[in-house]
Amino acid sequence: MKENFISMPIILKCITIHAVACFMFLVGSVVPHDNFSINGQSITYSEWWFSGAGFSAFIMGLFMPFAAWHILNKTKYSRHIYISMLFSSLSVPYLFYDQPNAVIYNLIITGIICWYLFGNKSAAAYFVSRT
Template identity: 40%
Template sequence: MWANFWAMPKLLRFMTGHALACVIFLIVSVVPNESFAINGRHVSQAEWWSSGAGFFASIIGIFGLAAGVAILRKKPWARMAYLGFATIGLVIPYPIFGNWVLGLVGALVVVAAGLYLFKIKAVVAYFEQEARVQVGS
C-alpha cells in the first residue's frame, strides 16, 4: 500500500491522508476523556453523544478510514466512498445545526473533489491501473 501512496498524484495523496486521519474523530469520541466542546462550551462525554456530535464524529471516522484504505487499495468504488465521506463531514451536519452557509461551502468542496477524482487524467489513471491488473489476473 505504501507504493500506491507514493504513486498517487500529490492532491490525491493529501485527500487520502485527510481521510485516514479522520479516524481520530472516532477514537476521541469513544475513548473517555474530558476534551469535548460544542460551540466553544466544555461538555461531558454524555452531552457530546446526546447532542449528536459523537455520532457524527464517529461516522466521519469510520467512513474516512474506509475511504482512505479503499483509495490506497485502488478499489473501483474508492472515489465514491471519499465523496460520501466528504459529504457526511462537510455538508450534512451544517444545515442540521443551522449553518446553511457552511453547508453550501462544503457542497462546493465536495463538487470540486468529485471533479478532481473523476476528471483529472492522473487520478483516473491511478485507479485504472488496479482495474487492468484485476482484469488481467
C-alpha cells in the first residue's frame, strides 16, 4: 500500500488522506462534548444530531476509511466505492432534514471529485495500473 500511495497523483493523495482522516468524524460524533458548532454558532450534542450534521459525520467517519483502503489497494471498484461513500455521507442525510441547498452543494462537490477520479488522465492511470 505504501508504494501505491507514493505513486498517486497529488490530488488523489489528498483525497485518500481525507478519507482516512474522516475516522475522526466518527469519533467526534459519538463521543459527547460541548465543542460542536454549525455556521459558527455553538450548539449542544443533541442539536448536533438533530440538525443532521451528527448523522452525516457519523456515516462519513464510518465508511470513508473503508473507501480509502480500496483506493490504496487499487481494487476494481475503488472509485465507485469512494464516490458512493461520499454521496451517501454528504448528500443523503440532508434529504431527510429538508435542506435542499446542502444537497445541491454536496452534489456539486461529489460531481467534481467524480470527474477527477474518472476524467483526469493521471488519476485514471493510477487505477488502471493495478499491481
